[in-house]
Amino acid sequence: MQRASLTVVAGAAIVAAGVALATLRLNPYLYFAGYVILQYVVIATAWNILGGYAGYVNFGTPAFFALGAYTAVALIRSLHAPLPVLILAGGLVSALLGLGIGYLTLRLRGTFFSIATLALSVVLQTMIINWEYVGGSRGISVIRPPGPPFGNYVVFLFTVMLALAVIAVTVARLIERSWVGRGLAALRDNEEAAECMGVPTLRLKLFATTVSGFLLGVAGAPFPYYVTFVEPNSAFNLDYAVNALAMPMIGGTTSWVGPVIGAILLGSAQQLATVTISSELNLFIVGVVLVGFVVLAPEGLLGLVRRLRGR
Amino acid sequence: MAAPLLEVEGVVKRFGGFTALNRVTLEVRAGERFGLIGPNGSGKTTLINCVAGSLRADEGRIRLAGQDITTLPPHRRTRLGIARSFQIPKPFTSMTVRENLEIPLEYAGHARHGGAAEAADILREIGLHAKAHLRPAGLTQIEMRKLELARAMAARPKLLISDEAMAGLSSAEVDDILAILFRLSAQGITIIMIEHIMRAVMRFSERIVVLDAGERIAEGTPAEIVRHPAVEKAYLGE
DSSP: OHHHHHHHHHHHHHHHHHHHHHHTOOOHHHHHHHHHHHHHHHHHHHHHIIIIISOOOOOOHHHHHHHHHHHHHHHHHHHOOOHHHHHHHHHHHHHHHHHHHHHHHTTSOTHHHHHHHHHHHHHHHHHHHTOGGGTTTTOEEOOOOSSOSSSOHHHHHHHHHHHHHHHHHHHHHHHHTSHHHHHHHHHHHOHHHHHHTTOOHHHHHHHHHHHHHHHHHHHHTTHHHHHSEEOHHHHTOHHHHHHHHHHHHHHOSSSTHHHHHHHHHHHHHHHHHHHHTOTTHHHHHHHHHHHHHHHHOTTHHHHHHHHHHHO | OOOEEEEEEEEEEEETTEEEEEEEEEEEETTOEEEEEOSTTSSHHHHHHHHHTSSOOSEEEEEETTEEOTTOOHHHHHHHTEEEEOSSOOOOTTSOHHHHHHHHHHHTSOOOSOOHHHHHHHHHHHTOGGGTTSOGGGOOHHHHHHHHHHHHHHTOOSEEEEESTTTTOOHHHHHHHHHHHHHHHHTTOEEEEEOSOHHHHHHHOSEEEEEETTEEEEEEOHHHHHTOHHHHHHHHOO
């Protein structure tokens, strides 16, 4: 119990530090870039609950992220719903998608599951392209409600995303250290053996897809206010699929720290490259780094550290 | 005669056009040491998969202590008291030996919190306690087999199914595993042994059922089985 309260205190401290940072009025670009990196902390952490803990590689990250974003778009257009409602609704709709996809595809193992999730992203994007109400293929401009609670919008959204990142990481950490996390690890290692040792594998996998979907949707919900113009190609960007997978793999997939480290390192490198060299260099960087890690440190930085310590 | 713990009644399992099990019926009594033998491909492992739940029988019923478990998923059957070891060891590779045991202790053995002490007890009993902190990759073949049995024991089973736990082991190692199984049996656990090593099955089993090509061809004590003409035919041909 003491540990749990320590987690809460640590989380609150990080958010407070973020708010303090927000009041500093640094170069606006730093908040802008910081938002993207924090968004990737949420995405990588969410992806890792299914991909890292349970070992089911999801290529459909853009589908969940964009569904969160487009749920927000629909709610902004129809109800002018406030941001907390958008975040919650985006999360819930994506969680439902996760649950549904789980039911349909989790009987598929390994590669087949991954292919199915890839298809999901394509199908959902096609649907959004044909849905005029949320902008269709042309996209839609989103007007921010006047006056954020504090600072300007970039600083405000940065703080919101920081809070979401803390929540996502806390959830991942709680899962990892609970009986659920141990069950997921068992089914990742060997699903048949896990089931025969009393682990309700289907239920745990559905739990993982649902929570993972929820957090991915949560990451997408503030997106319309952040970019103010949402169109399918940016919301369903392949970058999300690649980064969601690359960041945990670089950091290490078996612990909650891995995706956080990976997202901060890779996310920062991408932001830096975007500013200093070109925005097209992003995926190239991911590719090179990923190949390097797969060859030299297949268990990510965490695995590398563990190996060096073991010696 | 003790009441049957496991009843398999007219179980049929087909894979496409191939009938792997054809109306197999057998009973295992509580506390019994039961041997299941047959040539390669005779359906032993398929039958075990139907009993443990990895496969679902196409026809027939399976009951454990009177309760129909034919359609239950494997994890529910484990909680009701069926545990198995796998022919090809399937350890949880990212966990230490002790953590491997903590999974069934937590999920099937009803030890919601911890279970570390119980895991240590089981490992001591099986003779793996010195390796508790190792990953399965660091184990030898026989230690891997012992881990399979230890993990099955951690589910606190009424019925333990040992699927070729001794294949490929040396004679001394076979005796080692046999001694463990005898000890577990003495604790009141019903054991089904599937084995190709005749010396081991014959010594261990009180009663043996022989499968051939998915059909039950013989049943009896070890002494009766070795003299059974159908068994001789199944193993050696005409």
